[in-house]
Amino acid sequence: MLFQGEPLKMVHVPENNSQIVGAVVTRSKMKQIAQQQDQIYTTIPSVTNNKSSSSSQEKIEHSDEVTSDLITANNFDITQIKIEQAKDPIIQNKIEEIMKDPTKHPYVCKDAILYKLTLMRSNSTTKTKLIYLPPSMINSFLQLYHNDPLSSHFGVRRTYLKIKNTFWWPKMEQSITQYMQSCLPCQQYNINRSKKPGQLYPIPVPEGPFQLIGIDYCGPLKKTPADNQYMLCITDYFTRWVTAVALTDCSAQTTAQALLKEYICRYGVPKSVLSGQSTQFKN
Template identity: 60%
Template sequence: MEKSLIQACHDDPMTGAHFSFERTYNKIKYYYWWPRMKATIKQYIRSCLLCKQFNISRHKNVGHLRPITPPEGPFLLIGIDYCGPLKRTPRENQYVLVITDYFTRHITAIALPNCTAETTAQTLFNEYFCKYGVPTVILSDQGSHFRNQLMENIKYLIGYNHIYSTQYHPQTNGMVERFNATFIPQISKLQDTEDNNWDEYLQAVVFAYNTGIHKTTKYSPYELLYGRLPRLP
């Protein structure tokens, strides 16, 4: 019984997606309890072969931080970044546009065949602005897919401020970059390497992330955004 519960909350693409002990424990403890629960969950995750194979260490040396002023509500300050190029899928996807809301930590990720300026602008408009509204500020690096005349025209047409990180302070958009560092190992654990179907698991991994407790806010991005806990499979 205990092993089945841990397996469901850690291994399943939608509810666990092989995320960390903290996220797995927080999902289980809301509904269940048993003696030595933490130890049991830790032991299960330590013995997970996929986690052993794909997890990477992301510890960094202590440095000077330049914190971003927190926004007053969701979808006012967002960070955008590309993950890729990844191995091309049968659906021709090779990149993932990752969009992070700095208020709730909610992630939106869209699989795309390329990362051109046209694709970026069209995807932001159709998949984000038309669903969540226009942000006040967008943070990104200075990649040509973000810093170009088309994106500049859209910025003035729609009405938002676009801030670019510099090569000396790329951590300005660190929230998105941290998710990208997490995303690759999680997808690698779930995809069928022969079919290379990582894009089929993308939304399940994003859902698992958005319904997990965030270390900073102590809430899941889903709960902060919708005001309720999700109904999980």
């Protein structure tokens, strides 16, 4: 229209009347709309009769019963931990030692609760306070963090990572491992589907030298002036004689040429060659 010389007329279209304009809304605008809707819902008067309200109340109570069976409540509040710590003699002895000399032990006592001071990162200098969990609460605590529907029966490592930033107790990983091994659903359904490792067989001793040799690579190492950065090690299983050959690369062709030139041409053809499953040995 500009090229045809016709004038343009700019008309404001409210966003409520246009789907195109209302399609792009900022986050702040969405929050305002949500707050307005919440205010509208809260100001609507109740016009239902007693029967409908009683039936809805019954439905709510029934739904609460169902959800309470599915989700376990977290009863591990700081008051309960404080009570259980007061019953444990080991924890109380540590608190008494801290009161005598606070700088001597890696613990701290605050509001009659014992905490463990731990460096969460190797490069950090700030210690984090972790709640010292008493032994009487460990099993129920692990049951909450492992058997709960929201915990999904994680393994030892993931369960430990969930706990280690908040709680601590002696031999923590060991107790977590023992609890996982005693979990019946994990033992029933967490089946190892990988192939079992094969059995190791002893290598028979050869009758003489240069009959059975083993070959393997060492490297990459720092380059030499001749651009060599790999070392082909050839070991005789009878005499334990080692022949080391410096090579520029570890390809299959280079390996075959080095084995022929540096070993077979000197000591003869061996009966057997023992190697790994690397590509330079399988090609």
